[in-house]
Amino acid sequence: MNSCPFCQRDLEEKMAVCPSCKAIKGYLKVSDFILGKDLLIFFGLIVPCMIIFFAISARNLFGLYLSIIMILPILFAILRLILGKKWMK
Numbered sequence: 590m591n592s593c594p595f596c597q598r599d600l601e602e603k604m605a606v607c608p609s610c611k612a613i614k615g616y617l618k619v620s621d622f623i624l625g626k627d628l629l630i631f632f633g634l635i636v637p638c639m640i641i642f643f644a645i646s647a648r649n650l651f652g653l654y655l656s657i658i659m660i661l662p663i664l665f666a667i668l669r670l671i672l673g674k675k676w677m678k
């Protein structure tokens with residue numbers, strides 16, 4: 590049994606939303622939207638990989654810089670997936 594970090598209500602392990610304060614268990618918060626695992630993989634891994642693929646195929650300096658920058662969201666997404674879900678509001 591764990592409890593909500595915002596309202597201290599006891600929660601079951603499988604619960605993804607706190608019934609009292611509506612806190613959400615997820616991987617990443619983007620403005621008011623909380624990403625689940627599939628969206629984190631999509632925006633954190635698939636989209637940057639596609640950008641890197643197209644940037645590399647451009648074969649210029651800008652493409653090289655863009656590829657290097659796009660490694661950051663991939664590393665961040667992998668780190669978030671390793672650390673697991675956390676409660677967010």
Ligand SMILES: [Zn+2]
Binds near residue numbers: 612
């Ligand atoms: Zn709560």
